[in-house]
Amino acid sequence: MLYIDPHIHMVSRTTDDYQRMALAGCVAITEPAFWAGFDRSSPQGFFDYFRQLTEFEPKRAANYGIQHYTWMCINPKEAEDIGLAREVMSFIPDFLKLPTVLGIGEIGLNKNSKNELIIFEEHVALAAHHEQLILVHTPHLEDKRKGTLLIMDALANNPAIEPGRVLIDHVEEHTVGMVLDRGFWAGMTLYPETKCTPQRAADIIETFGHERIWINSAGDWGPCDPLSVPKTQLEMKRRGHTPETISKISFGNPRNFLSQCSKFNVDG
Amino acid sequence: MPHPDASCPMTYEQAIEAYFMEHRAKLIDVAAFLDRLERTSENKSDDFRMIAFRSALEVLGDGEPDRARRLLELFSDFSTEPIDTAPMKGALGAMPLDPS
Ligand SMILES: [Zn+2]
Numbered sequence: 001m002l003y004i005d006p007h008i009h010m011v012s013r014t015t016d017d018y019q020r021m022a023l024a025g026c027v028a029i030t031e032p033a034f035w036a037g038f039d040r041s042s043p044q045g046f047f048d049y050f051r052q053l054t055e056f057e058p059k060r061a062a063n064y065g066i067q068h069y070t071w072m073c074i075n076p077k078e079a080e081d082i083g084l085a086r087e088v089m090s091f092i093p094d095f096l097k098l099p100t101v102l103g104i105g106e107i108g109l110n111k112n113s114k115n116e117l118i119i120f121e122e123h124v125a126l127a128a129h130h131e132q133l134i135l136v137h138t139p140h141l142e143d144k145r146k147g148t149l150l151i152m153d154a155l156a157n158n159p160a161i162e163p164g165r166v167l168i169d170h171v172e173e174h175t176v177g178m179v180l181d182r183g184f185w186a187g188m189t190l191y192p193e194t195k196c197t198p199q200r201a202a203d204i205i206e207t208f209g210h211e212r213i214w215i216n217s218a219g220d221w222g223p224c225d226p227l228s229v230p231k232t233q234l235e236m237k238r239r240g241h242t243p244e245t246i247s248k249i250s251f252g253n254p255r256n257f258l259s260q261c262s263k264f265n266v267d268g
Numbered sequence: 269m270p271h272p273d274a275s276c277p278m279t280y281e282q283a284i285e286a287y288f289m290e291h292r293a294k295l296i297d298v299a300a301f302l303d304r305l306e307r308t309s310e311n312k313s314d315d316f317r318m319i320a321f322r323s324a325l326e327v328l329g330d331g332e333p334d335r336a337r338r339l340l341e342l343f344s345d346f347s348t349e350p351i352d353t354a355p356m357k358g359a360l361g362a363m364p365l366d367p368s
Contacts, residue, residue, distance in 0.1 A: 080354050111354035111359075112350050114353070141361045142363050143359050146346070146347060174340035203276075239278050239286075241277060
């Protein structure tokens with residue numbers, strides 16, 4: 001069965017992973033800009049990272065028949081330094097014009113600090129000004145609930161933002177309902193240790209339905225599984241969910257959300 | 269809000285067949301972890317994470333629904349204002365006890 005992994009950090013993955021994902025049915029991925037596991041020392045470090053996301057990764061993915069799209073931002077873990085964050089944001093508009101850039105992401109909060117929130121709001125304003133889709137990272141563990149609420153309030157404070165054009169990622173059982181109730185899209189990240197498992201993702205779909213929700217691996221440099229989307233397809237199949245429902249969660253829904261940006265073009 | 273017709277397509281028996289062994293093992297992992305803590309050199313009972321952990325065990329046994337949501341909430345920060353500065357990048361998994 002075909003699938004889209006709408007949130008994976010391929011700069012941290014090997015070419016073998018591209019091959020394994022292609023063999024498992026992956027036809028497209030979207031790669032948000034994120035924290036590389038260490039702090040970059042200058043805006044130039046981000047500039048080069050954005051070039052890697054827009055120039056190099058699409059070619060690496062194309063070798064395996066996978067379409068590669070990306071998102072631009074300075075991530076919340078490096079947004080505590082407001083001066084640095086604003087310098088990086090100053091060259092994002094040029095990247096937004098490129099053919100594989102779908103929007104602003106993954107922006108959000110990490111420790112729910114004042115500076116993180118300021119930079120989040122400035123990214124939201126940037127997205128509104130350039131009519132971009134938004135992909136939101138929510139904090140981990142004890143910080144997730146509070147951060148998700150602060151993020152949704154900040155989004156609601158900007159009248160130019162339509163909730164249907166914002167995906168709030170890394171939801172779990174205590175945040176998925178509030179995200180969907182407020183009209184946003186919800187992303188479930190299948191990540192060992194700190195986030196959600198394929199079984200819990202299937203539970204959440206059974207409990208909250210399959211509208212405005214997607215699954216992703218958020219594969220990166222930590223312990224993670226770049227095949228967790230097809231593994232969730234398998235888990236749902238094992239339980240007796242229909243092929244239509246499984247395809248909707250892993251292909252149709254991400255395609256519908258992402259196709260709100262005219263640059264995204266993936267055939268079913 | 270949970271979906272009005274929330275259900276798992278499996279029968280009760282099928283779900284037990286599929287998941288019992290895995291979760292039996294996870295439960296024994298929890299028991300062995302608690303035993304391990306008792307064997308450590310400075311056996312204390314007041315770490316904020318373990319206080320939350322013990323409350324979580326009570327939730328598992330209370331027979332009420334929405335256990336996963338309630339456990340996650342038990343480990344969550346319920347304050348509402350942004351903090352002044354981020355003290356670190358990571359997270360601890362539970363909320364430190366309020367000193368007041
Ligand atoms: Zn990510």
